[in-house]
Amino acid sequence: MTQVLAKYGWNDQKVKGFRAALLDWYDQNKRDLPWRRTRNPYYIWISEIMLQQTQVATVIPYFERFIKALPTIEALANVDEQELLLLWQGLGYYSRARNLKVAAQQIMEHHQGQMPQTMPELLKLKGIGPYTAAAIGSMAFDLVEPAIDGNLLRVTARIFELDADISKPSSRKIFAEILYELIDPERPGDFNQAMMDLGATVMTPTNYYPEDSPIKAYDQSFINETAALYPVKKKKIKNTKHQMLAYRIQDLKGSVLYRQHTADELLTGLWHYPIFEYDIVLDSATEDELLTPLEDYFEQLGLGALKLKLMMNPSQMIVALPKVKHVFSHRTWNLQVVPVQLEDDLQALIAGSQGLTTTASDQEHPISTLQQKLQARWEGVNR
DNA sequence: AAGGCGGGGGC
DNA sequence: GCCCCAGCCTT
Numbered sequence: 453m454t455q456v457l458a459k460y461g462w463n464d465q466k467v468k469g470f471r472a473a474l475l476d477w478y479d480q481n482k483r484d485l486p487w488r489r490t491r492n493p494y495y496i497w498i499s500e501i502m503l504q505q506t507q508v509a510t511v512i513p514y515f516e517r518f519i520k521a522l523p524t525i526e527a528l529a530n531v532d533e534q535e536l537l538l539l540w541q542g543l544g545y546y547s548r549a550r551n552l553k554v555a556a557q558q559i560m561e562h563h564q565g566q567m568p569q570t571m572p573e574l575l576k577l578k579g580i581g582p583y584t585a586a587a588i589g590s591m592a593f594d595l596v597e598p599a600i601d602g603n604l605l606r607v608t609a610r611i612f613e614l615d616a617d618i619s620k621p622s623s624r625k626i627f628a629e630i631l632y633e634l635i636d637p638e639r640p641g642d643f644n645q646a647m648m649d650l651g652a653t654v655m656t657p658t659n660y661y662p663e664d665s666p667i668k669a670y671d672q673s674f675i676n677e678t679a680a681l682y683p684v685k686k687k688k689i690k691n692t693k694h695q696m697l698a699y700r701i702q703d704l705k706g707s708v709l710y711r712q713h714t715a716d717e718l719l720t721g722l723w724h725y726p727i728f729e730y731d732i733v734l735d736s737a738t739e740d741e742l743l744t745p746l747e748d749y750f751e752q753l754g755l756g757a758l759k760l761k762l763m764m765n766p767s768q769m770i771v772a773l774p775k776v777k778h779v780f781s782h783r784t785w786n787l788q789v790v791p792v793q794l795e796d797d798l799q800a801l802i803a804g805s806q807g808l809t810t811t812a813s814d815q816e817h818p819i820s821t822l823q824q825k826l827q828a829r830w831e832g833v834n835r
Numbered sequence: 836a837a838g839g840c841g842g843g844g845g846c
Numbered sequence: 847g848c849c850c851c852a853g854c855c856t857t
Contacts, residue, residue: 504853507843544841547855581854602852618852621836657851658845685852 456629460612470670471636471643477666478646481653483508486515488645493567493592494525500587501548501579508652514543525565529556551579569593591641598631599644600624603651608634609683610655610673619686655679696787698725698776698826699746701760703798710812710819718780722820723812727787737766742790753805759795776829778822785822789830 454467462470482488485508487499498518502511518539522528528536531553540549555577559565567588568574574585582600589595598604605618608627616623636643654662655671660679665671673679701709710723728745739762750758764772769790776787802808812819819827 501853505840505842505851510843542842544843545853547840548853551854579854583853600852605852624852 454633457633460630466670467634470634470667473666473670474646474650475636475639475642478642478649482645482649483653486512491592493588495519496592497567497580497584497588498552500584501552502543504548504584505545506543510543514539525556525559525567528553529560548579554578555580567592569595571595571597587644590635590644594640596632596635596637596640598628598635598640599648600627600631601648603648604631604644606657606683607647607651607655610679611667611671613672613676613678613682615684617686618683693784693786694729695731696727696785697730697742697745697790698727698787699790699792700725700826700830701746701792701794701798702763703794703796705797705799707798707810708812709794709798709802710809710817710823712807712809712817714807719820719822721818722823723809723817724820724823725789725826727785735767735770739766742766743792746792755801755805758801761793761795763791763793776822776825778825787822787826789826791830 454462454464457467485499487495490496495515499511499515502515502518521535521539522531533550533553536549536553537546540546543549558577559567562568563573568577569589569592571585571589574580574588575582580588584599586595586597586599589597590599605627608614608630609616609618612630614626614630616626618627650665650667654665656662661677662668662674662679665674668674671679673682699709709726711726712721712723713719726746726749728749730745742762743760746760747757750756762769770788776789778785778787798810802810809817811817812823
């Protein structure tokens with residue numbers, strides 16, 4: 453019975469003690485919510501869909517109004533779409549409402565208007581996924597299924613100090629295995645709601661020292677004061693796109709300028725053509741616009757005003773020098789090589805300057821894959 | 836596996 | 847003002 457929990461040092465007695473502590477607390481402290489006054493599966497269904505990504509306090513008035521207007525599955529199956537959306541207006545995620553109607557029609561057609569009572573059948577209904585099926589199944593039909601939402605993930609991760617990344621689908625299995633053994637088979641619906649209430653009111657995302665937790669004696673992260681570490685969740689970093697200009701600056705002797713990336717930049721310590729982000733439209737850029745970032749840079753270095761000019765006009769450049777794309781884990785650079793002619797003597801100019809050189813891609817100055825791509829692109833064109 | 840959905844709450 | 851939010855569907 454406790455094959456998985458045994459690995460965490462839990463025996464049957466500890467499991468029983470945990471359930472008792474949790475459910476006693478729930479019986480004393482459960483919130484009085486409209487859908488908790490009933491076992492009507494339709495009400496539970498509507499409330500669970502409304503509660504997805506939406507807070508309890510927001511849902512309550514919507515729920516009351518909804519079941520008054522559409523008191524049965526049959527009424528929902530036949531409702532006019534505009535009327536349905538008026539009932540949902542302001543809740544957001546409007547496909548939830550449209551899915552409700554489709555599911556109601558599925559129930560009318562395949563289940564004689566009665567909410568199905570098994571997990572596979574519930575999961576076939578539009579808008580009902582693993583969480584919602586388990587919530588309805590356990591609360592309305594006593595199915596012994598953990599309803600794993602964000603609260604259960606957080607609470608479970610803390611109790612067992614689980615390092616599994618909850619943002620990975622594969623981690624779901626680890627939580628489910630544990631919760632199938634932890635859930636009280638006598639009161640599965642109350643167990644789920646107790647865990648959710650606990651997560652929503654006591655073991656919240658930022659309350660790391662819940663002295664009033666009814667299960668703190670069972671909570672390894674409370675005992676070890678590690679609650680702040682759980683749950684482990686990989687930051688969802690969205691990959692942003694950036695337009696960059698990479699200047700290939702050459703003087704009359706043929707020396708080319710490289711600069712070393714500093715600690716506050718990507719590719720720290722490696723040598724590159726000077727690279728700057730830009731937000732101009734390349735196709736219609738003037739020579740001035742293209743050279744301005746570079747002039748600003750030299751100004752900053754204290755090298756003063758230099759004699760710079762483009763070696764190609766912008767439109768020529770765009771055609772002759774295809775863009776180089778470089779993908780980091782969290783951002784993508786689309787780089788345009790900009791060849792620039794410098795009248796001044798580069799070596800004399802940068803003598804004594806830290807982080808600038810004319811001799812990169814030798815054995816002393818490491819260059820990145822990005823820089824290799826930039827050079828290859830340039831040399832490919834000038835072969 | 837990633838992106839879209841919509842509004843509210845936390846910081 | 848920005849960031850985040852674990853539910854489900856679609857691509």
